[in-house]
Amino acid sequence: MHEIILLALTIPIITGLLTLLQRNQAVVSGINFIGSAATSTVLMYIIYVITQQNVVSSQYFYVDHLSAVMLFVVAVLTFTATLFSLSYMEKEVHEGSITLVMLPRYYGLLNLFSFAMISVIVVGNLGLMWVAVEGTTLASALLVAFYFNRDALEAAWKYVMICTVGICLALFGTMILYYAQVSVGAGGPALDWVTLKNMSEKLDPAIMKIAFIFILIGYGTKAGLAPMHTWLPDAHSQAPSPVSGLLSGALLSCALYALVRNTIIVQGAIGPEFAHYMLLALGLLSIAIAIPFVLTQHDVKRLLAYSSVEHMGIITLGLGVGTPLAVYAALLHIVNHAIAKSFLFYLAGIVTQEYKTKSIKQIYGIARVMPLVATMLVIGILAITGTPPFNIFTSKFYIVLAMFENQQWLLGGITLILLTGIFAGMMYYCLKMGFGSEPNEKHRFRMSFTTMTAMALSLIVIVTAGLYLPPVVNSVLVQAAEIVVGG
Amino acid sequence: MDLLTILLLTAAVLLTRVSNLRLGINIVIAQSSIVAIACVIIGIQTGQVHMYIAALLTVIIKVGLISYALYRVLPYLQAEREIVKPNFSTFTAILAIILVHGLISKALPSFAAASTLPAAISLSFIGLLLIMTRNQALMQIIGLITMENGLYLMGLSITQGLPLIIELGIFFDVLVAVVVLVILTYRLKLSLATTDTGLLKKLKG
Numbered sequence: 232m233h234e235i236i237l238l239a240l241t242i243p244i245i246t247g248l249l250t251l252l253q254r255n256q257a258v259v260s261g262i263n264f265i266g267s268a269a270t271s272t273v274l275m276y277i278i279y280v281i282t283q284q285n286v287v288s289s290q291y292f293y294v295d296h297l298s299a300v301m302l303f304v305v306a307v308l309t310f311t312a313t314l315f316s317l318s319y320m321e322k323e324v325h326e327g328s329i330t331l332v333m334l335p336r337y338y339g340l341l342n343l344f345s346f347a348m349i350s351v352i353v354v355g356n357l358g359l360m361w362v363a364v365e366g367t368t369l370a371s372a373l374l375v376a377f378y379f380n381r382d383a384l385e386a387a388w389k390y391v392m393i394c395t396v397g398i399c400l401a402l403f404g405t406m407i408l409y410y411a412q413v414s415v416g417a418g419g420p421a422l423d424w425v426t427l428k429n430m431s432e433k434l435d436p437a438i439m440k441i442a443f444i445f446i447l448i449g450y451g452t453k454a455g456l457a458p459m460h461t462w463l464p465d466a467h468s469q470a471p472s473p474v475s476g477l478l479s480g481a482l483l484s485c486a487l488y489a490l491v492r493n494t495i496i497v498q499g500a501i502g503p504e505f506a507h508y509m510l511l512a513l514g515l516l517s518i519a520i521a522i523p524f525v526l527t528q529h530d531v532k533r534l535l536a537y538s539s540v541e542h543m544g545i546i547t548l549g550l551g552v553g554t555p556l557a558v559y560a561a562l563l564h565i566v567n568h569a570i571a572k573s574f575l576f577y578l579a580g581i582v583t584q585e586y587k588t589k590s591i592k593q594i595y596g597i598a599r600v601m602p603l604v605a606t607m608l609v610i611g612i613l614a615i616t617g618t619p620p621f622n623i624f625t626s627k628f629y630i631v632l633a634m635f636e637n638q639q640w641l642l643g644g645i646t647l648i649l650l651t652g653i654f655a656g657m658m659y660y661c662l663k664m665g666f667g668s669e670p671n672e673k674h675r676f677r678m679s680f681t682t683m684t685a686m687a688l689s690l691i692v693i694v695t696a697g698l699y700l701p702p703v704v705n706s707v708l709v710q711a712a713e714i715v716v717g718g
Numbered sequence: 719m720d721l722l723t724i725l726l727l728t729a730a731v732l733l734t735r736v737s738n739l740r741l742g743i744n745i746v747i748a749q750s751s752i753v754a755i756a757c758v759i760i761g762i763q764t765g766q767v768h769m770y771i772a773a774l775l776t777v778i779i780k781v782g783l784i785s786y787a788l789y790r791v792l793p794y795l796q797a798e799r800e801i802v803k804p805n806f807s808t809f810t811a812i813l814a815i816i817l818v819h820g821l822i823s824k825a826l827p828s829f830a831a832a833s834t835l836p837a838a839i840s841l842s843f844i845g846l847l848l849i850m851t852r853n854q855a856l857m858q859i860i861g862l863i864t865m866e867n868g869l870y871l872m873g874l875s876i877t878q879g880l881p882l883i884i885e886l887g888i889f890f891d892v893l894v895a896v897v898v899l900v901i902l903t904y905r906l907k908l909s910l911a912t913t914d915t916g917l918l919k920k921l922k923g
Binding site for chain 2: 291356358359361362363365366368369372373376379380381382384385386387388389391392395396399402403406407409410413420421422464465468469524527528529533
């Protein structure tokens with residue numbers, strides 16, 4: 232089993248290296264299509280094994296149901312992002328935004344990014360997890376700066392600086408955690424998650440509290456929680472659209488995953504209340520902060536980026552409520568959000584490429600030019616704002632339901648009001664872009680086959696997951712929630 | 719050990735007064751060398767082989783490769799200078815050192831005797847201060863390295879260092895971070911003709 236995890240890590244590296252050696256565009260595309268399909272297949276196989284035998288662990292790796300949920304996100308998103316990249320980047324080359332020489336570099340970095348995200352999820356050691364999370368920042372930094380124009384450089388600079396400083400605080404927290412482990416005096420591998428979890432009751436509560444604050448701020452920065460979210464809209468809006476989808480859907484989720492793993496240990500040491508209150512506060516703040524920016528937005532990709540801040544807030548709220556139902560819903564929301572948001576970023580990519588602008592003011596009448604894209608956009612926005620019958624409605628509903636069940640009336644009420652604000656903003660801009668008179672001199676847009684496949688795959692999940700959740704998915708989520716709640 | 723701590727903090731305080739980029743790089747290299755020497759001394763005191771490896775890694779990566787990367791980009795930045803308010807920065811840095819020492823000796827008396835922990839935390843603070851108050855891209859990178867040196871020293875002082883594999887990963891990450899930032903600095907110079915990050919405030923709202 233150990234080998235299969237290693238395989239999942241080596242495929243992206245090999246694909247990336249092979250890509251860098253190629254000059255021919257068709258060959259590069261082919262290699263990456265096969266590479267991403269292989270990676271996703273292996274990841275799906277790991278998930279399958281988890282459903283059979285619950286835990287796979289070795290000296291450095293540890294994969295359980297919680298990891299399986301995240302692996303699913305990364306598996307789907309790397310595949311759709313690569314598929315979507317094929318024709319998107321081809322068009323960028325065609326239009327002269329980038330040169331053909333830059334294309335292998337793009338795919339090389341994309342594979343490195345996938346590698347870093349997979350390693351965050353499969354390592355079983357909190358120290359190595361930190362290394363991997365920092366690795367995701369570095370792998371994606373040059374993707375954010377990919378166009379190397381003024382705005383992209385600004386975004387990348389802020390991204391690396393804010394996230395590295397943030398993640399340094401997480402390292403600080405991890406070191407304090409290690410100190411807590413050492414001072415107990417028990418043996419066992421350093422910072423190993425299972426070891427720490429088994430001995431969590433013995434860890435010094437005062438030290439663990441300090442450690443948790445630093446870890447929360449550190450990984451919270453990376454997960455885009457307010458008020459440390461300032462890098463997020465810049466990075467998401469300046470990166471190439473497939474990368475924006477990956478950043479928003481997979482990267483933020485990976486950072487949250489690292490936070491959750493640490494929180495489980497902290498809960499064992501100091502009880503759940505302290506961690507829960509902190510998570511609730513950050514979650515609520517993230518939703519509230521996103522509203523004014525969503526309501527007065529002028530850039531379509533920034534609109535989606537602020538919506539990501541909001542959704543990370545919702546997930547954090549779910550984790551903060553902390554009942555099994557809430558955690559279950561939060562994990563489901565991670566999956567739903569990842570797929571719906573990457574879908575929307577891909578659509579935004581198509582639209583910005585066709586209209587050659589990201590400004591919402593200059594985008595109108597998509598329904599006339601690209602009826603299919605407009606339909607998908609409306610479905611996507613309806614889904615992301617939590618309208619039934621789409622997938623995000625289910626998870627949002629469960630999170631709010633859990634709040635009311637847990638007697639947190641005020642919290643539930645405030646959350647609902649805030650979500651209404653987001654809904655208003657998103658729908659307003661969606662309708663404005665989707666409808667209206669036909670812009671001049673626009674020819675009809677033809678979606679390529681690979682793009683179509685990527686979009687259809689996401690769309691199927693968005694529509695069906697709202698109506699029907701397969702029992703196997705359900706059981707994985709339930710068991711993952713059990714791991715988070717503890718016990 | 720005490721002498722090294724004093725040297726380290728002096729270097730950090732000096733860094734707050736620097737406006738010449740080359741001088742800044744030299745000071746940060748000196749700082750990393752002191753950290754390496756500290757590793758060797760702890761190694762002699764405790765007899766752990768681990769510490770010698772850590773010292774070696776510090777020399778190779780922080781003194782060697784990172785300074786090589788910084789020196790590579792330096793020729794492109796001839797005209798760049800940092801405009802600093804030296805007295806204010808130095809005052810804040812010294813204030814940070816005093817406050818940290820005071821807090822640590824009050825909250826964790828067992829550590830105050832060692833004097834390394836407060837020094838390490840103040841070093842991180844000064845690094846953070848540099849990142850926040852400096853506009854030159856290269857000075858921010860120097861701040862980041864200072865902050866990381868502080869964190870590393872903290873790890874040494876409270877836990878005798880993390881396991882080697884994690885430490886290797888951290889070193890590698892720092893190296894890649896500096897290389898990525900140096901690439902971005904170079905590109906900034908190419909497209910903006912300056913590396914003053916104070917100009918980077920177009921993306922808003």
